[in-house]
Amino acid sequence: METLATDPGFVDSGVYLRLGLIVEGKIRLKKPPTLLSRLASSLERSLLLHDESPPEFQHSAVTVFDGRSPPEITISDYLDRIFIYSRCSPSCFVVAYIYILQFLDVTRAHLTPLNVHRLLVTSVMLAAKVFDDRYYNNAYYARVGGVSTRELNRLEMKLLFALDFKLQVDPHTFHAHCCQLEKQNSDGIQIEWPIKEACRLDKETWRKSTPESVCSQTTAR
Secondary structure, eight states: HHHTOTTTTSOHHHHHHTTTTTOOOGOOOSOHHHOHHHHHHHHHHHHHHHHOOOGGGTTOOOOOOOOOSOOOHHHHHHHHHHHHHHOOOHHHHHHHHHHHHHHHHHTTOOOOOOTTTHHHHHHHHHHHHHHOOSSOOOHHHHHTTSSSSHHHHHHHHHHHHHHTTTTOOHHHHHHHHHHHHHHHHOOOOOOOOOOOHSSSHHHHHHHHOTTSSSOOOOOOO
16 A cells, blocks of 8 residues: 555655554564554554543444444554554554544544454455455455454444445545654553453453464453
């Protein structure tokens, strides 16, 4: 997906290099780029702000992305897992972030521990389908994300309709969100919620397991 990160008419190579969106010599990254830690920090701050807001402002629409309990795996580890196993381009995570913000705006929902993981895996998968030349199918992403294929198919359709199938991201919007993410503190607070009931896996199993061995489903509402 080099059309966004290296658009000849609108390139801020400094930002893209620092986030790990551009790799000299086009060598595949062996470890997650800086972008992922910044994205994790941004999402975690959103969750903290929502949690600390007055009770009257915490109510939001329950969406299909809301599970019974949040997965125990941290947002940071979950992003790393998706990156490692999906092999999608780093820019897909910026596009996924844009999709998530648009979804929250359209549905008037809030980002919560119950929906952030499902929103991430669904939006990254969709971004890869739109912008990457090669990508894995839904069944593979379902194993990576710890949900069933049937559930991920349903989540994908909900996201598509919420976004009105408008999935293209122009270079200026992409760049603006890259700049926003770069400002995030990469040492963001790591948040964990104990929900072994949901996955029946501890975080070490999540972190080390392959897509084939991770739990197959975390039931949504």
